[in-house]
Amino acid sequence: MTKQNFLKGTIILIIAGMITRFLGFINRIVVARLMGGEEGIGLYNMALQHYF
Known part of the structure; x- marks a missing residue:
């Protein structure tokens, strides 16, 4: 090469x-805008860790 x-x-x-x-x-x-704030982002991050 x-x-x-x-x-x-x-x-x-x-x-x-x-x-x-x-x-x-x-x-x-x-x-973040759809879920509405820190709580929604926290739940999203918890679910995303299990997804990956």
Whole structure:
């Protein structure tokens, strides 16, 4: 594998990771507004841990 292909793949993975984090952040904002505050987010986080 050439150095250029390695760098290109690394950059693609970095960009994909940033997009994934951004979409997760947007999802968390929407869920927080729908569930209404800290209690809803706490319940969501408890359920999410068991899901993963």
